[in-house]
Amino acid sequence: MTEPVIRTTGIRKAYHMGDQTLWALDGIDTVIEPGEFVAVMGPSGSGKSTYMNMIGCLDAVTEGQVYIDGNEVSSYEPNELASIRNEKIGFVFQQFNLLARTSAEDNVKLPLLYSQTPEEEWTERAMRCLDRVSLSDRVDNQPSQLSGGQQQRVAIARALVNDPVMILADEPTGALDTSTTQEIMALFQELNENGTTIILVTHEPEVAAYAKRQLIFRDGHLVSDELTANRVSLDIEDASLITDPAQLG
Amino acid sequence: MNIFKLFKIALTALSLNVMRSILTMLGIIIGVSAVIIMVAIGAGAQQEVDAQLEAMGSNVLMIFGGWNNRGGGGTAAVATLQDKYAQMMIDELYGIEAATPYVSGRAQIIFGNLNWSADVLGTTNDFFVTKNWNLLEGREFTAAEMNSGERVALIGTIIRDELFGASNPIGQSIRVGTFNATVIGVLEEKGPDARGSDQDDVVVMPLKTVRNKVTGINRNNPNSVSYLEVKGSDTVSMTYLEEEIDNLLRQVMKVAPDAERDPFRILDQAERIESRAETQAIFNTLLAAVASVSLIVGGIGIMNIMMVSVTERTREIGLRMAIGAKPDDILNQFLVEAITLCGVGGLIGVGIAYGVTYVMETYFDMVTLINPEIVLISIGFSALIGVFFGYYPALKASKLQPIDALRYE
Numbered sequence: 001m002t003e004p005v006i007r008t009t010g011i012r013k014a015y016h017m018g019d020q021t022l023w024a025l026d027g028i029d030t031v032i033e034p035g036e037f038v039a040v041m042g043p044s045g046s047g048k049s050t051y052m053n054m055i056g057c058l059d060a061v062t063e064g065q066v067y068i069d070g071n072e073v074s075s076y077e078p079n080e081l082a083s084i085r086n087e088k089i090g091f092v093f094q095q096f097n098l099l100a101r102t103s104a105e106d107n108v109k110l111p112l113l114y115s116q117t118p119e120e121e122w123t124e125r126a127m128r129c130l131d132r133v134s135l136s137d138r139v140d141n142q143p144s145q146l147s148g149g150q151q152q153r154v155a156i157a158r159a160l161v162n163d164p165v166m167i168l169a170d171e172p173t174g175a176l177d178t179s180t181t182q183e184i185m186a187l188f189q190e191l192n193e194n195g196t197t198i199i200l201v202t203h204e205p206e207v208a209a210y211a212k213r214q215l216i217f218r219d220g221h222l223v224s225d226e227l228t229a230n231r232v233s234l235d236i237e238d239a240s241l242i243t244d245p246a247q248l249g
Numbered sequence: 250m251n252i253f254k255l256f257k258i259a260l261t262a263l264s265l266n267v268m269r270s271i272l273t274m275l276g277i278i279i280g281v282s283a284v285i286i287m288v289a290i291g292a293g294a295q296q297e298v299d300a301q302l303e304a305m306g307s308n309v310l311m312i313f314g315g316w317n318n319r320g321g322g323g324t325a326a327v328a329t330l331q332d333k334y335a336q337m338m339i340d341e342l343y344g345i346e347a348a349t350p351y352v353s354g355r356a357q358i359i360f361g362n363l364n365w366s367a368d369v370l371g372t373t374n375d376f377f378v379t380k381n382w383n384l385l386e387g388r389e390f391t392a393a394e395m396n397s398g399e400r401v402a403l404i405g406t407i408i409r410d411e412l413f414g415a416s417n418p419i420g421q422s423i424r425v426g427t428f429n430a431t432v433i434g435v436l437e438e439k440g441p442d443a444r445g446s447d448q449d450d451v452v453v454m455p456l457k458t459v460r461n462k463v464t465g466i467n468r469n470n471p472n473s474v475s476y477l478e479v480k481g482s483d484t485v486s487m488t489y490l491e492e493e494i495d496n497l498l499r500q501v502m503k504v505a506p507d508a509e510r511d512p513f514r515i516l517d518q519a520e521r522i523e524s525r526a527e528t529q530a531i532f533n534t535l536l537a538a539v540a541s542v543s544l545i546v547g548g549i550g551i552m553n554i555m556m557v558s559v560t561e562r563t564r565e566i567g568l569r570m571a572i573g574a575k576p577d578d579i580l581n582q583f584l585v586e587a588i589t590l591c592g593v594g595g596l597i598g599v600g601i602a603y604g605v606t607y608v609m610e611t612y613f614d615m616v617t618l619i620n621p622e623i624v625l626i627s628i629g630f631s632a633l634i635g636v637f638f639g640y641y642p643a644l645k646a647s648k649l650q651p652i653d654a655l656r657y658e
Contacts, residue, residue: 053652056571058571058650058652058655059652078575079575079576079577082570082573082574082575082576082578083573083575085570085571085572085573086572086573087573091571093655095564097564097565097567097568097571099565099568100265101265110568110569110572111572113254113258113574114572114573114574114575114578158572162573
């Protein structure tokens, strides 16, 4: 029997402002199964970022349990959390967070540095992941020599390199223009078609429309959990038709 | 994570900021090279002193005639000592291995058409003991030669080189001032004495020969000598011997108990050299201490830059943590960066120290001595400084919360 990728039971997170206690998350129960493509939605202050930090093992819950791939991470030590982040989660950030003056290949290899993967396999794995994001011809380029969309694709390849159980993308298109956004979302959809679980945090309904399921947060509560009504579906070819080739650089 | 990976990461990170890395290392480079150079100068001076002491022989006292103040402020030995005092000391005092009288002068030495001015020393075979000297070739004086003041000579290596070159000097006749003498031996090389004058630039002849034919006989004191040397045995202290000799000479020379000054002076050359060396050593230690302060200052520079680097790379730290770096991985990464900065700085410092001491030896004629231990200690110490001053910034980096680090603007 396969474990859910994520299961949260009654998680709460408190922030203290002077003598006031603010519940950023107040009793969230969620289950995300392997192969899902989930958008986490909500305005700022809704608790969606806090939720992402909890399931991304970046921050500790105040109450409740978080299970990642069957591991109860809410009771883990910082070192164990680091291992879970390394093995189970692939992060994609709004600002790409690539190492400057470092080649795409070395950027993709970065998570391997903290894993148990034998060094002989690094190059092959990095190349395979760069191939999956169609950047096989840009392996030696540094971030400054790549467009925004290409940089985000390097970041996605980096997220894939340790074969995580999910990709956790925090506003991945926030710094991209419309056509590049479509290109990146098409890539996510394609990865999802091939079995990768994707969790996407966004405040834009247009972006969330690419996901299969949408969780909507408001004031620390989960107010809606529904399948996407009119799902936008693009494959890579469609996206590249829309994309102005000049913008790809 | 293994140490090689860590060093690779550190080198990569440092090579991304070459200029800054070099400037950061500068403090360590200067500190390490300064310490090594100072210690090398000290060790060189010590080596010179040791060589001088070695050449002089240990437990040797020199006895000069009384000092006379001259009008110009200079002083000159007055011929108040006699050659018989040497034997007298051996007979009367305990703990004397040898006592040697010397008459010294200067003469023009001529061989063939070659001409050389040298010190001429008249003495007995005992000088081999008191001056701790040996023959390179040839033979000592015979008793007969000493008694009758024969014209035989032992020559220093400089005289041999200047007058004879590669040919064999033994049995040759040289002209010493106004007379001819036969070379019967060559003294082994001894190097400069404590005052820096070369002891190999010498012709040694029987005492009588020199007194009669080079310096001339002092009418007031026909048995006068320039100075005496006494070698004490290892079982007596030099202070004791000095006192004993002082008492004996006062008696023999009939010095009034209330005399303002003695007509002789006893000098412990080794002691003088040693006390001068001690002063020098204190001075060198002081310089090395000042130099090591610059090492510490260099370490603080490293700490400063590491703090800046941690702040500047907060997002990188956040990212590394997000993709699986443990707090210890981050700690080690920055620690190894600091150690690498210091270690490489230390190596460059060692290189510079070697360069500078080479220049000092070659162009400024200074004796320096770089101890391999000092080199290892300096590199080890600078790496230690890396650990010490790198630890706080590294700890600060590792204590960052991934979520805060990622959001850092």
